[in-house]
Each structure stands twice: as C-alpha cells, then as structure tokens.
Amino acid sequence: MKKLFLLIFLTISSIGYTQNDYLLGESYYREGEYEKAAQVFKKLYASSPFNTSYLSRLISCYQETGQFLDVETLLKDKLKKHAEQGFLYVYLGYNYERQQLKEQAQDNYNLALKTIDKNPSFAGIIGRIFKDYNLLDNAILAYEKAMTKNENANYSFQIAQIYGEKGDYKKMFEAYMNLVDKDDQYFSLVQRYTSKYITDDSENEANIVFRKTLLKKSASNPKNVWNVLLSWLFTQQKQYNKALIQEKALYQRNPDDLTAIFRLGKIAFENTSYKDAKACFDFVTEKSTFNEEKIAASLYLAKIAVATKNPDTEKLFAALFNEFGKNTATIKLQVAYADFLTFQKNKPNKAKEVLEAAINFSSSKFDKARIKLKLGDILVFTGNYNKALIYFSQIQTQLKNHELAQQARFKVAQTSYFKGDFTWAKAQLKVLKSSTTQMIANDALELFLKITDNEPVDSIPSGLKQLAKAELLSYQNKNEEALAELQSLFTPKNVFANGLTLGDVIYDDVLFFKAKLLIKQKKYEEAIISFTKIITADNQGIYADDVYYEIAQLYNNQLNNPEKASEYYQKIIFDYSSSIYLVDARNKYRKLRGDKLL
Template sequence: MKNLFLIIFLIISNFSFGQELQMEDDQNTFFLAETYYRQGEYEKATQIYKKLYDKSSFNTTYLTRLISCYQETDKFSIAENLLKERIEKNPTQTFLYVYLGYNFEKQQRNELAKTNYEKAINSLNENASYAGIIGRLFKNYNLLNYAILAYEKAMETNENADYNFQIAQIYGEQGEYKQMFESYINLVDKNESYLNLVQRFASKYITDDPESDTNILFRKTLLRKAASNPKNEWNILLSWLFAQQKDYGKALIQEKALYQRNSGDLEEIYDLGKIAFQNKDYQAAKDCFTFIDEKSALKEEKIDANLYLAKIAIATKNPETEILFQNLFTEFGKSQQTIELQVEYADFLTFTKNEPLQASSVLEEALTFAQSKFDEGRIKLKLGEVLVFRGLFNKALIYFSQIQTQLKGSEIAQQARFKVAQTSYFKGDFEWAKAQLKVLKGSTTQLIANDAVDLFLRITDNEPVDSIPSGLKQLAKAELFAYQNKNEDALEELSTLFSSKEILPNGLVPGEVIYDDVLFLQAKLYIKQEKYDEAILCYAKIVAADNQGFLTDDVYYAMAELYHYNLNDFEKAKEYYQKIIFEHPSSIYLVDARKKYRKLRGDTI
C-alpha cells in the first residue's frame, strides 16, 4: 500500500513539474513573440502567436495579438475566418463581434463594421456581464462613442451595473467636459464611496482659476445636482472646488452647511482654516477658527483654534495681540496642553515686541511642562531661534544639535538642521552651512526643501572666487540684522556694498550676481519701514539690470502688490498685474495676477 501511495505521489509531482515547465516555456515563447511584435516583425510574431493560440484558444491575449498581426500584414480574410469560426463555436462570446467589426473597418468596409459593432452592443440586452470587455475593446480601438453606447446599454439593462466612471474618462479624452463631470457626479450619486476617487480624477481638470471653463462647468453641474437632489456630497465637492480656487470664504459656507446637518465634526473646518492661513487669507482663516471656538465643547479643539487666532493676530499686526495672549492663558492656563500657545507667545515677544529675554523665560517655563521628546523639541527649537536673535550662536547651535540627536528623521530634526545652516550662514561659516543644506535639499517636507535650496543657491551663486571678496559676508550680516529686527543696521551694512565698488548709472555694480539679492533685501527692509517709494526704486533697479528677465515677473508682482495693498494706487497695481498677464504668460503669478487685475477692473468674479 505504501508503494502505491509513493507511485501516485511521484506521478502527481512529475505532472505538476511538467506543467510548471510548460508554463515557463509558454511565457518565454510569448515574450519572444511580443519582442517581434513591438519591433514590427509581424510575420515572425504571427507564427509564434499561432502556435500559442492553437494550444490555448481560450486566451484572448493570444487571439488579440494574432488578429492584429494578420491585420498588419493585410491578411484580413484569415482574421475574418478565424473570428467567425470562434463565434460559431462560442456564440455567447459576443465581444468577438467588436474584433470582427474592426477587421472590416480596417478594410474600409464600414457598413459591415457598423453591423458587427451593433451586434456586440445589442447582445448586452441578453448578457450585460460582457459590457466591461466590450466597452474596453471599443476604447482600445479608439471607438469611443461605441464604448459609451455599450456602457450605457449595460446600465439600462442592469440597474446594478455602474459604468459612469469609464464613461467619464472617455468624455474627458474627447474633451466633452460637461458630460464628463455629469458622469462623475452620477457615479457619486449612485455610490458615495467614490467621492475621493472622483475628486482625484476631477482634479486633473480643475485649476486655481475660478474663471476657467472647466471650473465653471464643474460648479454649475454640482449646483444643478444640489438643487434637484440635495446631498452632503455636493457640499463636500463644492467646498473642495472653492478650496482649489482659493475661495476659502465660499468653501467655509459649504462646510458650515455640512456642520448644521452633521453637528459635531469640525475637523474639515479646521483643515480649511489652516489652508486659508497658509495662503494668507487671514479673514477666511479667522472665520473658520472663530466658528470652531464658538461651536466646540472640547478644550483641545478650542485651544487649537485659538492658537491660530493668535497667529492671525500677529500676522495682521493686531494691536490687541498681547491682551489676546494673556486672556488665553487666563482661560486655558499654562500646561502641557498649551505648549504650542506658549511657544507662539515667545515668538511674538521676540520677533514682534523685541523682548527676547522675556521670551526665553517663557520657554524655560514651558520646558517644565514637556512630557515628550517632541514637546521638548518644539520648545528648544524656538529657544534656539531666540538665542540667535540675541546673538548667542554657540548656545543656539547646542539646542539645534540636541534636537537632531534626540529626534532623528523627524520633521522637527530637519527644521533644526536648517536652523544650523542658517545660523552658520549668519556667522559667515558658508562651507558648514552648505554641508547642512545639501542634506536638506532632499527633505520630505517641501517648505524646508525649498528654503534649503534658496539659501544654498544664494551662497553658491555669491561665494568669493580666488579670494576676491564678493560681498557675501556683508549680505549675511545684513540678513542677521534683519532677523534681529535691526533694520537700520541692516540697511547700513548693505549700503557699504554699494559705496565700496564702482557703481553704474542704474545703481548696480557690474558683473556681480549678489546685487540682485542685496536689492531684494533692501526692498523688504524698506517695506517693513513703510518706505514704499524706496522699495519700488530697488525693484526698478533689479528690472533694469536683469537683462535676461529671470527675475522680472517676481519684481512686477511685488510692485503690483505694493501699489495694491500699501499705496492704494490701483491704476499702478493694474499696470503691473497686466505686465505679468501679457509679458509673462508662464509665470507662477499669472493666475493670481489675472484674478486681482479683474477685480480691480471691476469684473464680477
């Protein structure tokens, strides 16, 4: 009996092994055929595909390739006979009519092609399960209208079938955006779980310009749907659309409507407020966080919202900011829960009120509440910044190094590394600064990576060559003064760069890149001092010297913003926004410039 089992086991093992060898051999053969096919050697490919198809006639990949080879070598009759033979043997496989129809179309026998395409589509009345493969074949042959008909026929026949996603993609390829958006929205209407998928695919056509045709179509389609069949999903999509367009106030209206229906979840409004804050729409951000503060019953949510309200007060130079902080500490106290609020207060004391010693005391106290390495890291990072402000570089570097050691790989550690580079730059240690910045250029945090690249280029573009002073040390020293709010000292340091060199009529020194950076910093300092005419003169000098126009759109946008928001000279602002629109159509400022230009002109946005 044991011998019998052994024999059976060996037979099965040999059979399985033989099957594996055969499959491997077929795969290698198919790979060779594919190589010939892609190289256009259709005769050689035909012979191999024919052998593979004869062994596995159920394999549609072999069939498709074989038919294609016959068509590429003008053997349409052989392809036709093969397909008819297959249909006769398997009349239920109605997708074969698509192959047959396309074979006739290749011969320009269009009526026969049409007849077979219609047979494939009409067959869905009896068997809607083939809609997927029939629609896909039509799409592969670029017969997009037939593909849509097939999918629509299947949905008519089977109410559980849903091919709106495939239909939407086809409309997108055809440029029929109205129908595309309707199909996407119908998909969500049938199944709410497709909401994120629709957002992802619709985002390919949505821009940050509310006046773009696709944005308008998407908005109108959603509004029509919302009017006829109200659902939370339409508010979610409208909020998402308005956020893409940076219309955060309108997005908040949608989020409030959702909150009224689903009271209790404020997370989306919080996220919207953060995005609005990052994009400097402080009024919309304030509205978001005020709403959270009013509606939330959770202390943690109220603290988070008020932290951003404090940030907004600082950014908008609210004279009541100090009182706001004191009221918040009275309401929420000083504890582990309010560490971020304490850190923000220290930042305000240092960089707004010029009170770094008091800020250090606030942070030393905050360290006593820290319950994790991350809490400690956030506090030490700010302590280091305050110490740099005070000119205590070595002590600051110790804090930054501690963070890098204790929180390796974290975002806070990367921020600390950038602070090491920045502090080294301020000290004039450019080689060490570059070494840190090289590592940070590949940072996973885009903002840190961008800052690192910006500083790295500023150093490498302006380094001394052959021991000839380039002015980089003076620029770094001026930037340190600016960091410390010593604006007059910074301007005086920058003035030495001009007075010590030969100066051209436009106020620039010939042949040295550094003066673009000098003039940009000068303009920034003049704006802080509200000396707007002097700032505009700096920008004008950059344009005059920038022969290849690398910086022109940056300067025009800065000038337009100055005229718009600081000088209230709307005609001048329009002039410079218009320069970007017509002279720099590939500028990153184009959409924003166009929107602001239209608003100043009085258009209804």
Template sequence: MKNLFLFIFLSVTTFCFSQNIQQKTDQNDYLIAENYYREGEYEKATQLFKKLYDKSSFNTTYLGRLISCYQETDNFLLAENLLKSRIKANNSQVYLYVYLGYNYERQQQKEQAKLNYDLALNNLGKNAAYGGIIGRLFKDYNLLDYAILTYKKAMEANKNANYNFQIAQIYGEKGDYKQMFESYIDMVDKQESYFSLVQRYTSRYITDDSENEANVLFRKTLLRKSASNPKDVWNVLLAWLFAQQKDYGKALIQEKALYQRNPTDLSKIYSLGKIAFENNYFDAANDCFVFINQKSTLKEEKIDANLYLAKIAVATKNPETEALFQSLFTEFGKNTATIQLQVAYADFLTFSENKPNEAKKVLENAINFSSSKFDKARIKLKLGDILVFTGKFNKALIYFSQIQTQLKNHELAQQARFKVAQTSYFKGDFTWAKAQLKVLKGSTTQLIANDAVALFLKITDNEPLDSIPSGLKQLANAELLAFQNKDDDALAELDKLFTQKDIFVNGLVPGEVIYDDVLFFKAKLHIKQKKYAEAILNLAKIIAADNQGFLTDDVYFMMAEIYNNNLNNKEKAQEYYQKIIFEHPSSIYLVDARKKYRKLRGDNL
C-alpha cells in the same frame, strides 16, 4: 499498493514540474514579445505572439496583441481570417466583432467597420457579460462614443452591472466636463462610498482658478444636485471645491451648514482655518477660529483655536496682541496644555517686540511643563531661533542638532535641519549649509523642501570660487541682520556691495550673478519699511538688467502688488499683472494675477 501510490505521486509531480517550466517559458516569451511590441519591432513580436496564441487561443491578451501586430505590418487579411474563423467557431464571443471592425477601419473601409461595431453592440442584449471587454476595446481604439454606448447598453441588459465610473472617465477624455461631472455626481448620489474616488478623479480637472471652465461646471452641477436632492455630501464637495479655489469664506459657509446639521465635529472647520492661515487669508482664518471658539465646549479645541487667533494677531500686527496673549494665559494658564501658545508668545516677544531675553525666560519656564519629546523639540526650536537672533550661533546649532538626533525623520527634525542650514548660511559656512539642504530637497514637507531648494540654489549660484569674493557673504550677513530686525543695518550692508572695490572691481553692477538677488532682497526690506517707491526702483533695475531672468515673474508680481495695495495706482497694477498673464503663463502667480487683473478691469467675478 505502495508501488502504485509511488507511481501516481511521481506522475503528478512530473506533470506539475513540466507545467511550471512551461508557464515560466511562456511568461518569458510574453515579456520578450511585449518588449518587441513596445519598441516597434512588430515582425519579431508577431512570431512570439503567434506562438503564444497557438498554445492559448483563449487568452484575449495574446489575441489582441497578435491582431495588432498583423495590422502594424499591413497583414490585414491574416487578421481578418483569424477573427472570422474565431467567430465561426463561437459566435457568442461578440467582442470579436470590435476587433474585426477596427481591422476594416485601419483599411479605411468605414461601412464594413460600422457594420461590425453595430453587430457587437446589438448582440449585447444576449451577451451582456461581454459589455466590459467591448467597452474597453472601443475605448482603447479611441472610439469613445461607441464605448459610452456599450457601457450604457450593458447596464440596461444587466441591472447589476455598473460602468458609471468608466463612462465618466470617457466623458473627461472627450473634454465633455459637464457630462463627466454629472456622471461622477450620480455615482455618489447612488452610493456615497464612491466619494473619495470621485473626489480624487475630479481633482485632476479642478484648479485654483474659480473661473476655470471645469470649476464652473462642477460648481453648477453640485448646486443643481443640491437643489433637486439635498444631501450633506454636496456641501462637503462644495466646501472642498471652494477650498481648492482659495475661496475660504465660501468654504466656511458650507462647513457651517454641515455643522448645524451635526453640531459635534469642528475638525473640518479647524482644518479649513489652518489652510486659510497658511495661505495668508487671515480674515477667513479668523472667522473659522472665532466660530470654533464660540461653539466648542472642549478646552483643547478652544486652546487650539485661540493659538491661531493669537498667530493671526501677530501676523496682522494687531496692537492688542500682547493683551490677547495675557488674557489667554489668564483663561487657560501656563501649563502642559498651552505649550504651543507659550512658544508663539516667545516668538512674538522676539521678532515683533525685540525682547529676546523675556522670550527666553518664557521658554525656559515652558520646558518645565513639557511632557513629550515633541513639546521639548518645539521649545528648543524656538530657543534656537532666539539664540540666532542674539548672535549665539553655536549654542543654537546644539539645540537644532539635538532635535535632529531625538526625532529622526519627523517633521520637527526636518525643520531643525533647515535651521542648521540657515544658521550655517548666516555664518558664511556655505559648504555645510549645502550638505544639509541636499538632504532636505527631498523632504516630505513641501514647504521645507521648497525653502531648501531656494536657499540651495542661492548658494550654488553665488558661492565664491577660488577665494574670489562673490558678495554672497555680504548678502548672507544682510539676511541675518534682517532676521534680527536690524533692517537699516541690512540695507547698509547691501549698499556696500555697490561701492566696495575689494568685492567687485567697479562695485556690484548689472551682469554680476548676485545682482538680482541683492536688489530683490533690498526691495523686500523697503516694502517692510513701507518705502514703496524705493522698492519699485530696485525691482525696475532687475528688469532693466534682464527681463528674462529667473526672478522676472516674482518681480512683476511684487510690483503689481505694490501698485495695487500700497500706491493705489490701478493702471500700473494692471500692467504688471498682465505681463504675468501673457509673458509668464507657467508662473505660480498666474491664477492670482488673472483674478486681480479681472477685478481691477471691473469684470463681474
């Protein structure tokens, strides 16, 4: 008996071992065959796929690849005979008719192709289980109408089947956005669990241009659905759409409607206000946070909302900002809960009121309330800024370095690293600044990554070579002076570049690498000082020197904005918005330029 068990055990083990070796061999052959196929070496691929198919004729992947190899090598008869023999052996596998039909299609035998496609479709009623594979084959062969028809017939034959998602995707591939959006929204209507999936795929077509065809169709489809079958989910999608288009006021209307039905959660309105603030849509952001302040009964929510109301007051230079801060401290106190409010106040005192010493006292007091390393990091970041503002660079770098050490990989640590790079740039230590910026270029925070790339390129493009002055030290010093609110001194530093012979032989002139950067920064400073004519003059010099430079679209947009918002010259504004639309179609300003151009032209938006 023991010998019998041993014999059985060895037999099973040997069989399993042999099977395992065979599977590994087949897998290796498949990978080699697939590589040949993708490289277009169809003769070699044919041999391997034929070998694999002969071993596993039930494997549709091997069958599909073998037929495709035959077709790519013009062996249509071999493919036809193989398929006909398969159909004869088992005519219930109706998906084979699609392969056969496409084989005729490749030979321009349209009638024979249609005949077989129809056979596949007409047999779906008896073999609905093949609906998925037939629909996929039609889609792979770019026979999109047949694919849609297949999926619809399969769902008619089998009420449990659901191919709405596949149908919607195919409408998208056809460019039939109307049908695509209707299909997606029908999916959500039947089952709201599809919401995230539909939102993700819809976002591939939605842009931040409200007049984009897909945006218009999606909005109309949602509004029709909302009218015929009201549901909260339609308001959610409309709010999301308006936020994508930066129509934050309209998004807020939808969020308010949702809140009225469920007056317990203000988080969506808070998120919307934050996004609007970050995009400088201060009126819409203000409306969001005022609404939260009015409706919320939670102290934490009210503090968070008022923090942003204070930030908006600072950003819009509201003359009542100081009084607003004081009223908030009276209402909520100076404590652990208001640390971020205290940090914002210190920032206001330093950069708006030029009172860094008062700001420093505020932060030194605030650190006594900090109960977490994150609050301490926020305070130290702002203290570092104030130290840079007052010219105490080394002490500032200590604070920034402490944050990097204590909060590795956190967003606050990335902010600190950028501030190390910026401070090093201000000091003229370009090598160390670049080393920090290289790390930050891959930052998970997009804003930090963008700022890092911009500063890295500025240093790389303009860094002195072989101790020959390039003007970068003077530009960095001018930027430091501007950071310290010494704008006149910053402009004087920039003007020296155009006159000092020890920096450039004839002073800074067109053709020098740093020329555009200097003039662009001068224009920014003039705008800050409301000297718009001088700003336009500097921007025009950049275009005169090189109207194809990397700053060209930035220059055109800045000029358009000055003419539109400050000089009330609508014709000139249109001219420069139009330059972006027609000459810089890949510009990040394109959508805004198009909107503003249409508005100035009088289009009904």
C-alpha cells in the same frame, strides 16, 4: 510527493517562460519589429486562446504589416466556434475600418452592441475594446446598454472617463455625480479623478461646469456629499469664505464635528488668507465644547494676530493664558508667544524666561523639542550662534526623521549660512531637499540654489557673505544695518579690475532682498525702484515674474494705484504664462477691471 513537487515546478517554469515570451513580444512590438512580434504572440495565443491581450497584440501586428485578410480569417474562424463572444465583432469591425471599409466596419460594431442584449456581461470587454480603438461613442453605447439591461451593472465611472477624454465636461461630471449618488463610497475616487480637471482658477471651464453640476444636484436631491464637494471646489479655488458657508451647512446637520472647519482654517492660514482663516477659528472657539480643540484654534487666532500686526496681540495672548493657563496643554501657545516677544517686540530675554519656565513642565519629548527649537531661534537672534547650533543638533539626534528634526536641520543650515559656513550649510540642505515636508524641502532647495549659484570660487569673493550677513541682520530686526551691508557691496572698495562690483556679481539677489527690506520699512516707492533695476538688467531672469507680481501688489495694496497695478498684473498674464502667480494675477486684474468673479 515527488510528483507533486515536479508538477509545481513545471507549472512555475511554464509561467516564467510565458512571461518572458510576453516581454520579448512587447519589446519587438515597441521597436516596430511587427513580424517578429507576431510570431511570439501567435505562439502565446495558441497556448491561451481566451487571452484577449495576446489576441489584440497579434491582430495589431498583422494589421501593421498589412495582413488584413489573416486577421479577418482568424476572427471569423473564432466566431464560428464561439458565436457568443460578441467582442470579436469589434476587432473585426476595426480591421475593416483600417481598410477604409466604413460600412462593413459599422455593421460589425452594431453586431457587437447587439450581443449585449443577449449577454450584458460582455459589455465590459466590448466597451473597453471600443475605448482602446478610440471609438468612444460606441464605448458609451455599450456601457449604457448594459446598465439598461442589468440594473445592478454600474459603468458610470467608465462613461465619465470617456466623456473626459472627449472634453465633454458637463456629461463627465454628471456621470461622476451619478456614481456618487448611487453609492457614497465612490466619493474619494470621484474626487481624485475630477481633480485632474479642476484648477485654482474659478473661471476655468471645468470649474464652472463642476460647480453648476453640483448646485443642480444639490437642488434636486439634497445630500451632504454635494456640500462636501462644493467646499472642496471652493477650497481649490482659494475661495475659503464660500467653502466655509458649505462647511457651516454641514455642521448644522452634524453639530458634533468641527474637524472640517478647523482643517479649512489651516489651509486658509497657510495660504495667507487670514480673514477667512480667522472666521473658521472663531467659529471653532465659539462652538467647540473641548478645551483641546479651543486651545488649538486659539493658537491659530494668535498667529493670525501676529501675522496681521494686530495692535492688541499682546492682550490676546494674555487673555488666552488667563483662560487656559500656562501648562502642558498650552505649550505651543507659549512657544508662539515667545516668538512674538522676540521677533515682533524685540524682547528676547523675556521670551527666554517664558520658554525656560515651559520646559520645566513639558512632559513630551516633542514639546521639549519645540521649546528648544524656539530657544535656538532666540539665541540666533541674540548672536549666540554656537549654543543655538547645540540646541538644533540635540533635536536632530533625539527625534530622527521626525518633522521637528527636519526643521532643526534646516535651522542648522540657515545658521551656518548666516555665519558664512556655506560648505556645512549645503551639506545639511542636500539632505533636506528630499524632505517629506514640502515647505521644508522648498525652503531647503531655495537656499541651496542661492548658495551654489553665488558662493565664492577659488577664494574670489562673490558678495554672498555680505548678503548672508544682511539677511542675518534682518532676521535680528536690524533692517537699517542690513540695508547698509547691502549698499557696501556697491562701494569702491568692492570694485574688481573689470569695473564690476561685488554687488553686480550677485545683483538680482541683492536688489530683491533690498526691496523686501524697504517694504518692511514701508518705503514702497524705493522698493519699486529696487525691483525695477532687476528687470532693467534682465527681464528674463529667475526673479522676473516675482518682481512684476511684487510691484503689482505694492501698487494695488499700498499705493492705491489700480491702473499701474493692472499694468503689472497684465505683464504676468501675457508674458509669464507658466508663473505660479498667473491665476492670482488674472483674478486680481479682472477684479480691478470690474469683472464679476465666480
């Protein structure tokens, strides 16, 4: 037994020393100390003569120090003992290539490829070494030769990756599609790797080639997987109507599953493509035989009606409650109704009645949290901030780390901001910046930056309190009062000794928010004036691309001035290439110009 323990100890120790030596050699190599690295890898290779990682590094060290003859001698000696190891010819060929001996290099590459005829199992390592040396055409030849010799061999994935490196999208996507064609299990892997090339721009070269490849495959060999990939592509391009066509085709073949169409509707809704989202949820409510699924889709239809200010929204809610009732199954629908009553109809007391009734028959702690979250919103709306904070804090305590708890924490921060308690607001927002929910994390970061960029220093006012109050007034649908609060920042009583006003200190944020308020009041020309003042002051500020996009949208959608809209879309295209609005601006500019969008 003692001998066994000793043997295990020595083996583990040996592995540890080898690992340490390898790391030491790698460290020398990365630092360009090739002679020291060569000594380490020579020792490692001597102890493990079949380890190609050690061999490759040793060869590279010799080549970096001009010891090409040593490499040649090493490899030829190795080939004499192991002629079957054809991958050694690739190393030898590249050693000649480093010396500009092209003909000898090619002769050895050919010898490496020929060995695949006798032993196709070496194709994997031969192809990999060719790829490592950026000899991409030879790598493809090696993989293709292996698949010709052995019908069970499948190197389509490696071939596709190489075509991607070469920028040959057509052959890359064909290789990926062949992989999926052979085995549907590769679908997720192929989707992940093709997503590196696909963008949200339908006129991106890779997008066009991918779509054509899929359509060709679909025509020659119809399969569900091609429709799934086409739907995915159209979704990436935000062409949700086209994605829905693919999903409907899939549904016809499997009329028991509406999950994909529901998911597509959610994505379209989150991207404010309400018309396409409605088409998805209408289809679900029409085809579904499950009450739970119908209620979930109806909830989104109600949210779409609210977002699009449909005049029949209240009737829609009434019809839904008449159909499904007010019970535990419709809690989310009741919460949405309360939100509508408060923020759209200005009926907070009626909304509270709806929620107080709902909380009595809610059986889940999560449903109770949703109701309390909305009750907190209503309390902020009516100016009862302390009670609202109690509700939000209860949710944080009861549902730690849950998304609802994170929403509640953000509500605490937002309410504290409205009240002018910037220190406590920042403390909450710091935690939320790393939220697992991206939307909450983004909102938290945005508010955190607004506070840190503009908060008062050494008791000197900065205008942030007035801006926060204006935002609170807007939250309470008191838009005229909010505008008056913003305007007060520029009055004589708020002038500093240097002539600047509080409004000048927080200029961008104030003018941007003022413009958004004016848009809510449908005062579009005045909103454009407010936006333009931001650009006049600083056309490279943080709001610059937002401003140009907002102005373009106003001219395009509200003022029916396509010429001016095109002018502002162009500003984003040519001057703000990293803007998040770039693709949308480009597509809308092309549409206004009359281009046919794919």
